[in-house]
Amino acid sequence: MALASTTRTASASTAGKLNFYTPAWAGWDEHVVRWSSYKAPTFSAVFLPETEEELSEGIAHLAKHRIPYLATKIAGHGNSPTLGTYQDVIQVNLKHFRNITINPENTVTVGGGAKWEDLIPRLRSAGRELTVGSFPCVGVHGVMLGGGMGRLMGTYGLTSDGLLRMKVALWNGTIVEASDEALSDLFWAMRGAGHNFGVAIESTLQTWPDQGGLHYNADMVFTDESLAGVLTVANRLIRKGLDPAVGLVIGYLYNLELDKPVLMVNIVYAHDEEAGRKLVAQFSSTTTETERPISRVFLNETVLTFAELGSGDALPSVCRTDQYQNLYTASSPTTFDVDAMIEVYDSYGRFLREHPAANASILLFETTSRHRIDAFPDDHTAYPHRGRLGTNAIIQMTWKNDRISAAVDRWAKGARDSLAAPAVSGDQRPHVYINYANADEPPAAVYSYDPIRQARLSALKRKYDPYGFFNAYHPIPLHPGQWNLLREGGWWSIPPFPRACPGQ
Ligand SMILES: Cc1cc2nc3c(=O)[nH]c(=O)nc-3n(C[C@H](O)[C@H](O)[C@H](O)COP(=O)(O)OP(=O)(O)OC[C@H]3O[C@@H](n4cnc5c(N)ncnc54)[C@H](O)[C@@H]3O)c2cc1C
The missing domain is CATH 3.40.462.20 (Vanillyl-alcohol Oxidase; Chain A, domain 3)
Structure with a gap:
């Protein structure tokens, strides 16, 4: 794939007019910096979509060419060493998805690249609250996809317990909406094991009155x-x-x-x-x-x-x-x-x-x-x-x-x-x-010792990420039989990169 090293330039012809940047780009260091350099992912190019359509088109392009990618934001705070299995991948940088909308029906819509520092002041101004992470620099979705512990969880539960719907780009760029009414299996998975199934474009969450705040x-x-x-x-x-x-x-x-x-x-x-x-x-x-x-x-x-x-x-x-x-x-x-x-x-x-x-x-x-x-x-x-x-x-x-x-x-x-x-x-x-x-x-300590639940997660992995594009963060085994084999340090036996998949 040909990548442009300057500003808004077409990459490969199939990718259309998309923003891909190589290390020669002046903004490179600022975009690839991470909270932790220990066993961190590294990048060969930065893909900087500005709209949902661009995100979808870019991911479809990467999937078609079996090019591994990782959705993140500037200074990603994930520090699981499993992220370090992603070396020289394309960074899908969500910095243009930091939108926060306070909705009339006491909900808030949060972009997939937003950090707590984007969300918390907006909730404060609106006199609303929900369970928030403890530090402003961390990504709302990075936290929420794993459940979301933080301030006020005694009162409101996990951040993901207040999730009403999520718009997700699947591995091949298809954009879907998951909620209790639509794709409820994906919606279930995105609340606790969500790093495994797609790129969250935005989420709508319940909020509560802040009682004076x-x-x-x-x-x-x-x-x-x-x-x-x-x-x-x-x-x-x-x-x-x-x-x-x-x-x-x-x-x-x-x-x-x-x-x-x-x-x-x-x-x-x-x-x-x-x-x-x-x-x-x-x-x-x-x-x-x-x-x-x-x-x-x-x-x-x-x-x-x-x-x-x-x-x-x-x-x-x-x-x-x-x-x-x-x-x-x-x-x-x-x-x-x-x-x-x-x-x-x-x-x-x-x-x-x-x-x-x-x-x-x-x-x-x-x-x-x-x-x-x-x-x-x-x-x-x-x-x-x-x-x-x-x-x-x-x-x-x-x-x-x-x-x-x-x-x-x-x-x-x-x-x-x-x-x-x-x-x-x-x-x-x-x-x-x-x-x-x-x-x-062992993966079971993270996702559950229950074989029925393990089988459910593996079935969802086969359905929503069959080629392992989202294997960077505690990847879920594709097959139920693999859970038992994956005892200590078992993550390493799951291939970090997309396995062979048909062109689309
Ligand atoms: C200083 C600090 C404070 C923390 N505080 C809390 C806390 O209060 N509560 C808590 O539960 N955890 C907390 N954590 C842990 C935190 O949840 C994880 O480190 C999380 O992975 C950070 O997410 P990120 O988006 O900032 O990082 P990233 O490195 O950008 O992402 C981590 C993983 O999430 C995926 N991801 C991120 N955004 C999206 C998206 N929109 N769609 C799909 N995948 C996405 C990435 O692909 C990657 O696999 C904290 C961590 C740090 C370093």
Whole structure:
């Protein structure tokens, strides 16, 4: 295929007048930059459609010539190592699909290339809200296609639980609309396993009144010795049942000046400052003698708007691009294991002292009420973890020097393994949220251990992506029999590139 290296020029004659750019293009670096350079996809050309028709035509052209492609946006935040199997592919850049429309019937339509920073301020202005991701720089669809965890999920469920319809370009460029009424099988799949089936052009989501749009926010820092006490309070709250309005995050960060880890807790109480203050008082320094004392050294209580909550201001460095990033996760259906969490805290400090180039790495342990998510039947959507993820550990490693990549990976995997061990997590087998998954988990841990569900996903893969164009992100096996073969690291045996397919 001939590609144009300058502006709007025809590529191959069959492709018509489409925007394909090669590395000689002045805008190249700015378009191919990624959040993480670790096991990242690489591109031989950028396809920059401006309209749905161009997107459809371009994908049809790529499919016809069996040229692999990856839909993404500027600074894509997917950091699953499976993305690294896509080397020298065509980038389908969705930067012209960042449209946001607030609709009269209390819904919002979001373009396939929109980021949270496009959506959140518009919802705020309209006095509406929905479950949104925690950082502004990340893609709405990248998050939602895996289910969509984030702020307000205790109240509204997963982002994809509020999805009403989605317009999708299939592998051959055909544009379809999926909803409960039309192509309901595809609609089911796009909510939890959606990276596997097409390019989402736009989605329409339900919104809710924002009740004034103010959220109590508390940031706290504790001494190292407080960890057992802090976890004991958090576990007590979880056992009692967290209010749906609460989002609680325990964080391990590294303080460069002190050259040691720092224990922080962030609590958001949606729409209710008074209740928030009461909850946070439970994390006050202990005044009487106790086995698990708490010494709180910092407390900042604020009331934030919905837009400020999603601004990422609390951890602005998280949105920096072009570093090495590697994520492992572990979940528990119940509470935090105090001993294992202390062990990981100490080990984190030791590792970062030995490897200062990785000291921007952070560990976040999130919990929210799962009541709303778990209220849906298990097979409501392709998201497979209802009733299972009470807490999530996010071991987010960040470093600057490829020489330490192997050491970083080894440590993070070890920390994950210790938190995911059945005696610690309370789960006999791991359950892994796709958007936090690495690549060494068995596909069943990500998509479901249920053979019926696996067969359903494989049948959908054969129907909607028979040649494997969408195999970059935790690819679903084409055949039910393959699931058992794909144990640890099984993703690698699924061909990353389109298998032979007939010309159209
Ligand atoms: C800083 C940070 C914060 C995060 N916060 C959250 C969070 O709050 N909640 C949560 O659930 N996850 C969160 N994640 C995980 C996140 O969901 C995944 O990393 C996700 O893959 C990022 O999507 P993206 O669109 O930004 O990245 P990309 O690299 O562009 O895309 C990732 C995958 O999604 C596919 N994709 C993206 N857009 C489309 C589309 N329109 N149609 C079809 N396929 C598409 C791509 O092809 C690729 O396979 C976070 C990640 C980071 C790095």
